[in-house]
Amino acid sequence: MRGWVLRIGQASFVLRPRALLVGGCAVLVLLLAVLAHLMFAGRPLAFGEVLTGLSGGPGAPSRLILQVQDFRLPRTVAGAVAGACLAVSGALTQNVARNPLATPEILGVTAGASLGAVAVLVLAGGGAGGLSGAAAAVGLPLAAGLGALLFGGGVFLLAVKRGSDVLDSNRMVLVGLGATAVATSMVTWLLTLGDVTNAGQALTWMSGSLNGKDWDTVSPVTVVALPLLLISAFVARWLLLGSFDDNTARSLGLPLRWTRPLLLLLAVLLAAVGTVLAGPVAFVALVCPLAARQVTGTVVAPLGVTALLGACFVVVADLVAGFVLPQALPVGVLTTVLGAPVLIALVLRSQRRTS
Amino acid sequence: MNQPILAASGLSLGFDGRTVVRGLDLALDRGSVTTVIGPNGCGKSTLLKGLCRLLKPQQGRVLLEGRDIAAFPQRELALRMAVLPQTPLAPSGLTVTELVTRGRHPRQKWYQQFSVGDEAAVAAALEATDITDLSEVALEDLSGGQRQRAWISMSLAQESDLLLLDEPTTYLDLAHQVEVLELVRRLNRELGRTVVMVLHDISLAARYSDRIVAMKDGVIMAQGAPSEVVTPELLWEVFGLRAQVVTEPTEGRPHVIPLGQESVASSV
Numbered sequence: 001m002r003g004w005v006l007r008i009g010q011a012s013f014v015l016r017p018r019a020l021l022v023g024g025c026a027v028l029v030l031l032l033a034v035l036a037h038l039m040f041a042g043r044p045l046a047f048g049e050v051l052t053g054l055s056g057g058p059g060a061p062s063r064l065i066l067q068v069q070d071f072r073l074p075r076t077v078a079g080a081v082a083g084a085c086l087a088v089s090g091a092l093t094q095n096v097a098r099n100p101l102a103t104p105e106i107l108g109v110t111a112g113a114s115l116g117a118v119a120v121l122v123l124a125g126g127g128a129g130g131l132s133g134a135a136a137a138v139g140l141p142l143a144a145g146l147g148a149l150l151f152g153g154g155v156f157l158l159a160v161k162r163g164s165d166v167l168d169s170n171r172m173v174l175v176g177l178g179a180t181a182v183a184t185s186m187v188t189w190l191l192t193l194g195d196v197t198n199a200g201q202a203l204t205w206m207s208g209s210l211n212g213k214d215w216d217t218v219s220p221v222t223v224v225a226l227p228l229l230l231i232s233a234f235v236a237r238w239l240l241l242g243s244f245d246d247n248t249a250r251s252l253g254l255p256l257r258w259t260r261p262l263l264l265l266l267a268v269l270l271a272a273v274g275t276v277l278a279g280p281v282a283f284v285a286l287v288c289p290l291a292a293r294q295v296t297g298t299v300v301a302p303l304g305v306t307a308l309l310g311a312c313f314v315v316v317a318d319l320v321a322g323f324v325l326p327q328a329l330p331v332g333v334l335t336t337v338l339g340a341p342v343l344i345a346l347v348l349r350s351q352r353r354t355s
Numbered sequence: 356m357n358q359p360i361l362a363a364s365g366l367s368l369g370f371d372g373r374t375v376v377r378g379l380d381l382a383l384d385r386g387s388v389t390t391v392i393g394p395n396g397c398g399k400s401t402l403l404k405g406l407c408r409l410l411k412p413q414q415g416r417v418l419l420e421g422r423d424i425a426a427f428p429q430r431e432l433a434l435r436m437a438v439l440p441q442t443p444l445a446p447s448g449l450t451v452t453e454l455v456t457r458g459r460h461p462r463q464k465w466y467q468q469f470s471v472g473d474e475a476a477v478a479a480a481l482e483a484t485d486i487t488d489l490s491e492v493a494l495e496d497l498s499g500g501q502r503q504r505a506w507i508s509m510s511l512a513q514e515s516d517l518l519l520l521d522e523p524t525t526y527l528d529l530a531h532q533v534e535v536l537e538l539v540r541r542l543n544r545e546l547g548r549t550v551v552m553v554l555h556d557i558s559l560a561a562r563y564s565d566r567i568v569a570m571k572d573g574v575i576m577a578q579g580a581p582s583e584v585v586t587p588e589l590l591w592e593v594f595g596l597r598a599q600v601v602t603e604p605t606e607g608r609p610h611v612i613p614l615g616q617e618s619v620a621s622s623v
Contacts, residue, residue: 005468005469005474007470007471010466010467010470011466011467012466012467012468012469012470012471012473013466013468013469014468014469234465237463237465237468240446240457241457241460243446244443244444244445244446244457245440245442245443245444247404247409247438247440247443248440248443248444248445250409250429251407251409251433251437251438251439251440252433252457252458252460252461252513253429253430253432253433253434253460253461254429254460255428255429255430299446299447299448299449299453300446
C-alpha cells in the first residue's frame, strides 16, 4: 500500500502521505488566496482591517463591515464554492464518460445555464441600461439554474437507456453534445434579438464572471452546494472501480446500474450550482481533476484535493483578472488563458511518462 | 450437502434478440474444477457471463446455492463468486497491490477502507499467486503471465467459494498457460475453491479439470470426466476435428493429437 492505514475499532482509513501533503498545502493556499481576495478586491485594505471587518466586533466602523462582509466576502465565497463544484463535477464527469478530457460542458449543463441566463438578460432586460435590481439578483441565477437543470436533466434521462443494464458512456457524450448544440444555437439567436447593452451583459455572463455577487444569490446556492460536495466524498470510492471495464467493476460488487447514473446526476447538479454562481468559468472542470491526479500521483483524482484546487484556481484567477490586471476582465477569460497552457503541459507530461 | 453450488436450468442467453445459448441445464459440484470447451462462437463465454449474471437470461434461471441469482444484490453476489472476464481492463498506473486490494471492495465501506482482514487476505492472495515481490509494480510493466496472475490474485482476495475464469490463458505462451493452470489447481486443492473456466486447449483442459463440458451451437454435447468426454468421436462431432486421443504418461489424462489431411489418409 502506498499509504498509511489508520484503524480505530472497526473503522479503517487509508491515508496517502502525498495526498495529505498536497491537500494541506492547498488548504493553506486557499486561506491565503481568500485573505488576499478580501484585501485586494477593490480599494486595498490592510490585514487588520479585513479582520476587523470580518469579526465585526464593537467599535468596528460599519462602513468597513459592510465593505468586507457584504461586498467582498460573497464574491470570494462564490469563487471558492463555484471552483470547488466545477472541479468536482469535472472529476465525476471524466469518470462517468471514461474520458479524461470530458467536462460538464458535454453534459449540456453549461449551455443550458447560458441559455437561461441569456434569455432573462435579453428578454427581460428591457431597453437601455440592461438588467438590474431583483431581476438581476434572483431572476438571473434562477433562470440559469433552471436552464442547467433542464438541459442536464434531459441529457441524463436520454443517456439512461431504458431496459439497458448500464449507462452507456458513448451514448451520454453524444446526447450531451447534441443538447449543447441546441442550447448554443438558441443562445446565438437570442443574442441577435436583444439590444446591444443586453447582449454585452449576456456575453460577460457567458465568459464567467463574479462581478457584483451578493449574499442574495450566494447564500442559497452555497447551501445547496455544500451537501452536494459532502455526498461526493461518500461516493468517491466508486470512482476507482468505475474506471475498470464494466464487467470487472460489476464482478467486484459495484452495482453500476445505480452508481453510474448517481454519479452523473451529482455531476450535473454540481455543474449547475457552479455555473449559477460564477457563470461557465472555463477550464476549471477540465484542469483541476487532471492536476489533482498528477500532484498526488493517484490513479483517480482525489475529490478533496480536486475541490481545493478548483477553489484556489477561481479565487486567485478572479483576484488577478479583476483587480491586478490594468484592464479588469471576467474571471473566465483568465482561467481560459491560464488553463489552456496548463492543460497542454499536463497532457504532454503524462504522455512522456507513459511513453 | 449434495446441493450443487451453482446450477442452471433451461437457461437461454443471448444479446440483441439473438439467442446464443439454448435451454441449457448444468450443475456444478462444490469443490470441483469444471472447464467448458467448444469451438469459437459456440457460446462458452456467453454461458459463463450468464452464470455470473453479467448477462440476464432470456429464459430459465441460474441458482447459486439453491437461490435464484437474480435475487442477489451485486455486493452479495461478489462475496460468493469472483469472476475474471476475458480481457479485464484496469486504469493505467495501478499497482499490483492496488489491483488485488480491489478484490476486497465487496467487504469494504466508506469507513472501512482497509481492515485487518483485508490486509491479511491481500497478503495471502499475493502469496498464493507468487507475486508478493511485484506488489508495488505497475500493472502495465508486468509480463503477460505475471499480469494474469495479478488478476487472478484479485479474484482470490474476494475470498469467494466460486471462481469463474473466462479464458485465463489467452495470449499466454505454453509455459505461462501451465503456470496459470497449476495455480488454479492449487487454489482448488489447497483452498477448496470451486472453479469454472473456459479454455481453448483441450489437452490442458483435460489435464486440469475434474469435469469437461463440451458445447456446440449453444447446447451441451457432452459432459463428464475428461476421459469420458475427450474422445476422437466427440472431437469430430463438436470441433469437426480429426484427432487421435492418447493417454498422456504423467497423470493418465487424455491428450489430443490433431491429424492433418495426410495423417488422416495414412491412418485410415
